Amino acid sequence: MVSRTESQDATQACLDAIAAHDDTVHAMITVTAEAALRQAEAADKAAAQGRWLGLLHGMPMAVKDNIATAGVRTTAGSVFFTDHVPNENAPVVDRLMKAGAVMVGKATMHEFAFGIRSDNTVSPPCRNPWNPERVPGGSSGGSGAAVASDMCVGALGSDTGGSVRLPASINGISGLRPTHGRVPSHGSTPVSPSFDTIGPMARSVGDVARIFAVIAGYDSRDPHAVDRPLENFLPRLNDGIEGVRIGMPRNFYLKNLHPEIEIAVQQAAGVLEGLGAKLLEIDVPGAAEMQHWATIMIFADACAFHAERLTTHPEKFSKPVYDRMTTGHSFTAVDYANALRAREAWKNDLARTFGEIDILLSPTLPTLVPPIAEDKSLLEATRDATRNTYAGAFGQLPGLSVPCGFSSDGLPIGLQLEAAWWNDPLLLRAGHAYQGPTDWHLRRPPLG
Numbered sequence: 001m002v003s004r005t006e007s008q009d010a011t012q013a014c015l016d017a018i019a020a021h022d023d024t025v026h027a028m029i030t031v032t033a034e035a036a037l038r039q040a041e042a043a044d045k046a047a048a049q050g051r052w053l054g055l056l057h058g059m060p061m062a063v064k065d066n067i068a069t070a071g072v073r074t075t076a077g078s079v080f081f082t083d084h085v086p087n088e089n090a091p092v093v094d095r096l097m098k099a100g101a102v103m104v105g106k107a108t109m110h111e112f113a114f115g116i117r118s119d120n121t122v123s124p125p126c127r128n129p130w131n132p133e134r135v136p137g138g139s140s141g142g143s144g145a146a147v148a149s150d151m152c153v154g155a156l157g158s159d160t161g162g163s164v165r166l167p168a169s170i171n172g173i174s175g176l177r178p179t180h181g182r183v184p185s186h187g188s189t190p191v192s193p194s195f196d197t198i199g200p201m202a203r204s205v206g207d208v209a210r211i212f213a214v215i216a217g218y219d220s221r222d223p224h225a226v227d228r229p230l231e232n233f234l235p236r237l238n239d240g241i242e243g244v245r246i247g248m249p250r251n252f253y254l255k256n257l258h259p260e261i262e263i264a265v266q267q268a269a270g271v272l273e274g275l276g277a278k279l280l281e282i283d284v285p286g287a288a289e290m291q292h293w294a295t296i297m298i299f300a301d302a303c304a305f306h307a308e309r310l311t312t313h314p315e316k317f318s319k320p321v322y323d324r325m326t327t328g329h330s331f332t333a334v335d336y337a338n339a340l341r342a343r344e345a346w347k348n349d350l351a352r353t354f355g356e357i358d359i360l361l362s363p364t365l366p367t368l369v370p371p372i373a374e375d376k377s378l379l380e381a382t383r384d385a386t387r388n389t390y391a392g393a394f395g396q397l398p399g400l401s402v403p404c405g406f407s408s409d410g411l412p413i414g415l416q417l418e419a420a421w422w423n424d425p426l427l428l429r430a431g432h433a434y435q436g437p438t439d440w441h442l443r444r445p446p447l448g
Contacts, residue, residue, distance in 0.1 A: 029077075040058060069093055077109045078121055090188055112191070161390045194301075209237055233429075244430060246273075246358065277359075294394035363413070365385060
């Protein structure tokens with residue numbers, strides 16, 4: 001049973017971390033301290049009465065600021081919505097609350113979820129807690145930095161082309177992009193609806209799995225949601241990965257890596273093999289072209305959603321986001337149609353690939369964590385960072401990032417595991433197994 005003050009103590013510890021470190025990290029846009037302490041007190045009272053509120057009983061959580069929260073402002077990182085306060089929760093937030101979670105506030109993000117750096121026009125730019133001169137990843141950088149800084153235990157992010165997995169990797173935590181359609185995105189400011197999905201983030205894959213089990217499920221308000229029941233997979237989380245076939249791609253994913261990234265990923269593969277998995281070399285045809293096709297759809301969809309804002313108030317966008325987003329205006333309807341045909345072919349190729357293997361392995365970020373003050377444009381920086389994450393998102397696959405080491409400059413390295421559609425539980429089982437003999441996810445950044 002949960003102790004009489006366990007939820008309140010955990011929540012207060014997170015609020016103390018926010019007070020101590022957020023002036024440096026800037027992970028939170030809005031902090032809901034009073035409401036969080038009330039929710040934590042209610043959780044402890046329920047525990048004292050012998051009542052369990054659900055899988056997330058008393059877990060302090062942050063919610064990315066593009067996900068609607070009733071009565072709490074939701075800005076999407078843009079001055080267009082600085083004072084926007086929704087009347088209703090997004091379905092995922094209702095599900096968190098019903099499962100006993102405690103919301104400590106809204107995590108910062110890149111403006112309109114459209115970049116790798118987590119800069120926006122509402123709050124100070126987010127910083128990496130491992131080194132404030134490095135990016136925290138994006139667009140869910142605030143969610144990743146908040147978990148890494150112990151400002152919360154779990155968080156929600158959203159992933160269009162890597163926006164959960166990359167901040168998870170860069171901040172040294174775990175993050176899941178669910179199969180597209182598994183978790184409803186209703187109530188979340190979109191980038192590209194056929195890519196977007198809300199995903200859970202936490203230090204441990206075990207906590208990621210619990211959050212995922214809570215937020216997954218059909219909602220008819222989301223036209224992209226799929227009415228497919230999620231099995232009760234949590235009792236099998238400890239079943240291990242004996243005999244699981246893990247593909248080591250000969251092409252694209254493992255090419256042109258920073259040497260330290262390559263070593264860490266190969267060592268992680270060795271750990272998985274030691275746990276009973278079978279490592280198989282495999283080709284993934286067409287992978288190198290998928291970022292191009294994904295870019296067309298994502299940028300065109302973003303331009304369509306923001307068409308009126310881009311036309312009537314371009315000055316309210318930051319210049320980097322405006323310049324990157326309006327690249328979508330250069331694509332034609334024929335380009336978009338060709339991208340749709342490319343996705344159909346890619347999903348057929350992926351189906352064949354996952355007939356030979358169960359999990360595809362790669363580094364989440366193939367480079368060292370970029371510095372804040374780099375010369376690259378936002379377009380170039382995000383393109384380089386998402387090299388290994390766009391292809392899976394284009395195919396609407398589930399993908400999990402888990403910490404697998406550190407570079408010599410003290411920044412985390414992430415391992416990406418992807419599986420066929422609806423095999424999210426397999427990824428979580430593999431990630432959980434990997435975290436048994438490793439402790440990368442338990443390391444804390446050197447915050448004062």
